[in-house]
Amino acid sequence: MICAKVYTPIDYLPIMIQSFVVLGFVVTTMIATHMLGPKRNTKQKLENFECGIEGMGNARSPFSVKYFVIAILFVLFDVEVIFLYPWAVNFKELGIQGFVGVVSFSALLLSGFGYLMLKGAFDWEK
């Protein structure tokens, strides 16, 4: 698995051109919109969260992290499917060894799920 070809810096020229194009596009568009667009600043427009309703209170008040917990758990268990898919595609080739591997992987994930249930992470009222 050893590549005999020696790469010289000139081989990376396309990558450099690509990065210049990307950077150039972003910078040009930003400067162009800044120069071309009309500017009519008012007090309401310059507010941090302008949405038509007047802002009130302090943003630094504590809030429930329930949503965050649910969201992160969703991502965690959703990602599991990514690992199951390639296994399902190669089911025949991987044989019994692949099956045992996936079952033990799922068992570990399920044990984490059970722990969360017992811990009350899905208890919305708590």
Add this chain to the structure above:
Amino acid sequence: MFSIITIAITGVLLLYLGFLKNRWIYISVAITGLITALALSVFSWNSLETSFSNMLIIDNYAIAFNSVMIFATILIFLLAPHYFKGIEKNVPEIYALLMFSLAGACMVTSFDNLTMLFIGIETMSIPLYILAGSKKFSIRSNEASFKYFIFSSLATAIFLLGITLVYGMVGSFHVGDISNYFTITKEIPSILKVGIVLLVISFGFKIAAVPFHFWAPDVYEGSPTLITAFMATVVKIAGFAAFYKLLSTCFILVPDSWHHLILGLSVLSLIIGNLAAIKQKDVKRMLAYSSISHTGFMLFAILSFNSFSASSLLYYSFAYALSTIAAFGVLMVVKNHMSADGSVQAFEGLAKKNPILAIVMTISMLSMAGIPITAGFFAKYYIFVSAIQGGWLWIVIIGILAALVGVAYYLKLIIAMFAKTSETEKIVTSPLYITSLLVATVLILIAGVLPNLIISLI
């Protein structure tokens, strides 16, 4: 392999046992699991084992370091029930995370593929981000967690970039292929050297070598002391074992590239670590800087590759782990007792208040300073011998000077314990706690008297 699996399964088991709300059940399960893992690890001695399609290779080198780390974790777990006395919330989770981190550390020492090394380092580090912040309402603990997370993830990013550059040139993640590449290729492309430098930098972060040490004092100070003891021993030893293995198997044939870097890291760690430690008032911070200076000594083994350096590194790790755990163990009780004050003054008169603790602390400090008949003396001796054999005489002279400076601040603590008195009541500890400290102390002395037991292993 089975020892890693045992550790991981014990971790999962601990999470569930936490619901029983009986702290003696989960501590005994944790220690049983660790002892089983240690036995499985020791009994696979001399049987070379590769698993996961050559991703892991468990040879004697890996087994020796794994056993040291598992043993250190057992000692730390013996300290835990007393440390967490009165705290009921989330203790089994802390134990479980320590287990997962240890499983990662055991993977790190036995990698045979750079992707496995990456996975191992991440498995080791991610639980530690949480553990560093496990004292939830202490602002210093939160700071430690956040700082460790930022620095460590930066180091991981650098590490990944290094692997990428190496892969780009060599075309393989496999350790054997990488070392073959250097026997075939005579002219090494510069981009590959950049990759090696990045790998060295990221490991410099992990083992807290100067100038990548800035996170270490703050994180060590802010984390709960039990976690600091784990970080300073297990994580550091794993980092060193992996660093040594990476450079000695993959990049040993690269002429004149990383030797200068290691030399710089080592000398800077010795000088700055020791000089900064003298100025510290807080004992935990002082131990953090002393750990940085020990990094400098341990880097000698990496600097001088010969048949002797691996075993001298192993011996140094063992001696360092024992004395660090003993020191942090005593610090934990003194600190709890004196209501969260960890300064040198808190140690005043400890010889009267609790003579056993004072003796344990004295022996561990003497071992760290490298005074004869403790393990620390032979640790420094062997690592110096290995460096002289490698032809690095002048750096050994710097090392000896640094060790002399080190004696100053270790003795400061001993003087505070014995010469000064204070008006406070006795310190009480649990029998399990004292057992762990005494085991560490006795082993420091045994290893100091009979160094051949360990030095002839690998």
